[in-house]
Amino acid sequence: MRLLQTRAELAAWRQEQVGRLLHFVPTMGSLHGGHQQLLRRAAEPVSASRPAVLLSVFVNPLQFAPGEDFARYPRDLAADAALGEAAGACALFAPAPEELFPGGPGELTRVIPPVSLQETLCGPGRPGHFEGVATVVCRLLALVRPDRLLLGEKDWQQLTILRRVVADLALPLTVQGCATVREADGLACSxxxxxxxxxxxxxxxxxxxxxxxxxxxxxxxxxxxxxxxxxxxxxxxxxxxxxxxxxxxxxxxxxxxxxxxxxxxxxxxxxxxxxxxxxxxxxxNRAPIVAIDGPAGAGKSTVTRAFARRLGLLYLDTGAMYRALTWWVRERGVDPTDPGAVAPLLEGLDLQLVMEAGGEQRVRVNGHEVSEAIRSPEVTALVSTVAAHACVREALTRQQQAMGQQGGLVAEGRDIGTAVFPDADCKVFLTATVAERARRRSVDLAQRGFAVPDLADLEAQIAERDHLDSSRPVAPLRQAADAVELVTDGLGIDAVIQRLVDLFRERVPEDAWPGPTPIPVP
CATH class of the missing domain: 3.30.1300.10 (Pantoate-beta-alanine ligase, C-terminal domain)
Structure with missing residues (x-):
């Protein structure tokens, strides 16, 4: 592991990492199990590529008030270096104060976090503390320029403030919180x-x-x-x-x-x-709910299924429910444009989504296995028409809400965040340009053995479906006010899934929902 003590050494090492993801763990040293877990998480491969991990050790004088323990704060750089290397750090940046504050602390531009985030918890009792934290962390980020900043959830107020600072300053990195690590006696590592x-x-x-x-x-x-x-x-x-x-x-x-x-x-x-x-x-009060909305062909089903597995949540494919009903309408020879004719088919409708051991979801309607049939072009062409009927929306929305009463699921569709689960913990509007969705649709049709129309025709079909979905009187397709838009053009599946995980973790910490394992009782 490289020891870097000057800005020049850091810049030279940083230049060696060009083209490689860089993950950063800033600390004040005196490393413990919590720091080591942050480093191990930082070193985890991303899309089969292992990132460079930088650890920093700097006892920040700006975050200590007069009378606090700055002078006696434990310092042991050799021990920190050994622990950091064992946990996966590639380099250790340990600057002297004059390296970070060339003109002295008095000449340093200060970063002042929102007052509202400092009015509770540690803020009133430690005036100036979070200003000192934000100022030095921003200084480090400017020098390091990482792709990802990893912080512990134990210091929740600090994590929340730094997330806000990074967002407000539009810094090009992701802030990742990691679960609190505890000693054998239950005390949070410190x-x-x-x-x-x-x-x-x-x-x-x-x-x-x-x-x-x-x-x-x-x-x-x-x-x-x-x-x-x-x-x-x-x-x-x-x-x-x-x-x-x-x-x-x-x-x-x-x-x-x-x-x-x-x-x-x-x-x-x-x-x-x-x-x-x-x-x-x-x-x-309940397990988390994630609502992922967006237009047809944006890749919701593929990424939502994988995202749900990664977070230990159930996958609710509401689009498959509407497709299954549309298949049943065609099977029964009913006019899909006539709500009066469709309504009787909803009585006693037996619609099942079954998750198999391998993670694949199978769809059955009234005893018929329709997982593949509902993806046909004929069904696709009629889904928006059938889904627009008020009786259909009401019936399937009630069924979906019943499925989600206990939480612990990810649902995707057109109106999940606006109509089905308006109180979802995390809402995402997943979309892509019409051209990109047409390209994906052509690939999907070819793989399934269907005839592939010209891209121009596919684009026209997708644009028309967008219009129908967004202009229907009942539960139109629209982005919820509190949803985050995620445009997937140019992103691989793994990148989209990671972005969804990051958005989820901004709202649901690992300490609250650790993932596939049960929520621990304190």
């Missing part, structure tokens, strides 16, 4: 745990125990912020710990909430002797 004596270490375990008791209380039906924070405060007091704050906030805005509804963050800061400890637990 460099400051080294300050604790053996007796204080046992006493400090009350922080996690207090959050666990509040979690149990919430599981029992108590959602009041006053009741939950009061329970944590009493537990800490009984253990002899001084609480700086105990708050229930919205994870994205960090604003206090009166009730744990949806996804909430119960966070605490407490002092054990002279050591300040922070921890949290997420309270999530």
């Amino acid at each position: 460099s400051r745990l080294r300050y604790l004596s053996a007796c204080e270490r046992r006493q400090a375990s009350a922080v996690r125990e207090a959050l666990a008791s509040a979690f149990t209380l919430w599981r029992g039906g108590t959602g009041s912020a006053a009741a939950l924070t009061g329970a944590v405060g009493r537990h800490l007091e009984a253990a002899g710990l001084a609480a700086e704050y105990v708050q229930l906030v919205h994870p994205s805005t960090l604003r206090p909430v009166a009730e744990a509804d949806g996804l909430s963050l119960l966070a605490v800061a407490a002092r054990c002797g002279n050591t300040r400890l922070i921890d949290h637990v997420f309270l999530m």
